[in-house]
Amino acid sequence: MLKGKKQIMKARVTVSLKIDVLDPQGKAILNALNNLTFNNVRSVRQGKIFDIILNENDIKAAKEQLEAICEKLLVNTVIENYHIEFLS
Amino acid sequence: MLKGKKQIMKARVTVSLKIDVLDPQGKAILNALNNLTFNNVRSVRQGKIFDIILNENDIKAAKEQLEAICEKLLVNTVIENYHIEFLS
Numbered sequence: 001m002l003k004g005k006k007q008i009m010k011a012r013v014t015v016s017l018k019i020d021v022l023d024p025q026g027k028a029i030l031n032a033l034n035n036l037t038f039n040n041v042r043s044v045r046q047g048k049i050f051d052i053i054l055n056e057n058d059i060k061a062a063k064e065q066l067e068a069i070c071e072k073l074l075v076n077t078v079i080e081n082y083h084i085e086f087l088s
Numbered sequence: 089m090l091k092g093k094k095q096i097m098k099a100r101v102t103v104s105l106k107i108d109v110l111d112p113q114g115k116a117i118l119n120a121l122n123n124l125t126f127n128n129v130r131s132v133r134q135g136k137i138f139d140i141i142l143n144e145n146d147i148k149a150a151k152e153q154l155e156a157i158c159e160k161l162l163v164n165t166v167i168e169n170y171h172i173e174f175l176s
Contacts, residue, residue: 006128016137029162038156040144041157042141043140045138046139049134049137050133051132052129052131054128054130065126073117073120073121
């Protein structure tokens, strides 16, 4: 591959609340479901995904960059966990 | 297994905008990243996940129920796609 010509990488970042953190939005959905006759639903917790496309050849460099992106912008690490996976 | 005693199933519902639908929130994140020196990021699209625990023995019944939950409450099927996966 030519130097300077970078490949496209697709990644999915999944952000979810830490297990101890209350999720009022999930609780509201749970109540709504129980009222809608879905009585066997026990728990709902909501999270976010970010599908990110970036130009990078090296998967290790891409992972480091995505970690930096998560820590700086996407994730509140006090209350949230994140997980990075590459889709291609 | 005793009748009436139902197993716990964990599922993750992933909701993402259809490919043709504009994602202003994702675009805002992309601009922020490009300003934060992450210049090789090409696209960001945001979506949602719902981690749902329900009492059900039959995986087919659970899937049908989750589909009904998605169609009735969680997903705007005009602009969003959803995907159901079982975690255990």
